[in-house]
Amino acid sequence: MRIDVLTVLPGLFDCFLKEGVIGKAISSGKVEVKVHNIRDFTTDKHRVVDDVPYGGGPGMVLKPEPIFRAYDELTKEGEKPYVLLTEPWGEKFNQEMAVELSKKPRLMIICGRYEGVDERVKSLVDREVSIGDYVLTGGELPAMVIMDAVLRLIPGVLGNLESLRADSFSDRGLLGYPNYTRPAEFRGMKVPEVLLSGHHKKIESWRKEQSLRKTLERRPEIIENLKRKGLLTKEELE
């Protein structure tokens, strides 16, 4: 997968693209992420990327020209990207959308800023995406959240075991099961016996039951949603 990011603050992505699972996925060539400074696509001496809003009002709006120039330049050759715009009021990002986006060969993420982007930019956009009902100073953190959730789903980016676990749980939006590691008892708190039993079938069904129970308690709407879609097996429904 290739992702092109358009932003006025490219420096915000430096650590994100170098460290951890994402950093390894890029350095190993499993995925390609290019961050572009919208300012590099201006043509005036002062490299202006924003302007005051027509009709008055507070703050600044990102101008359309530099963004369109960047889009034209970056889509001259190769597959047309699926274009996301990070917005406070976009479609709510979730695991289902992450799975869908992970199947696209190429993404472009336009990071909003200031009071937003010129409305005409949206003629380039396939999906306006929000990571939650709160307003940030810019769309760069949402872009990193989206890339993190999407890139971890690319085959080979995570270890096999981890991706297997993801398929059966988080990809249906179920909450995870409790995790423990050594010591078996810590300050009087013991690890559940079943996890020490080495009985893999029992461990698997305990984990599934824990995940369903936690989801039912904290996010009953996820269970209802899965029931409606027929995505819960007979034994999971019991």
Ligand SMILES: Nc1cc(-c2cccs2)n[nH]1
């Ligand atoms: N979910 C979300 C996105 C945003 C912003 C995107 C661009 C500027 S602020 N805030 N919250």
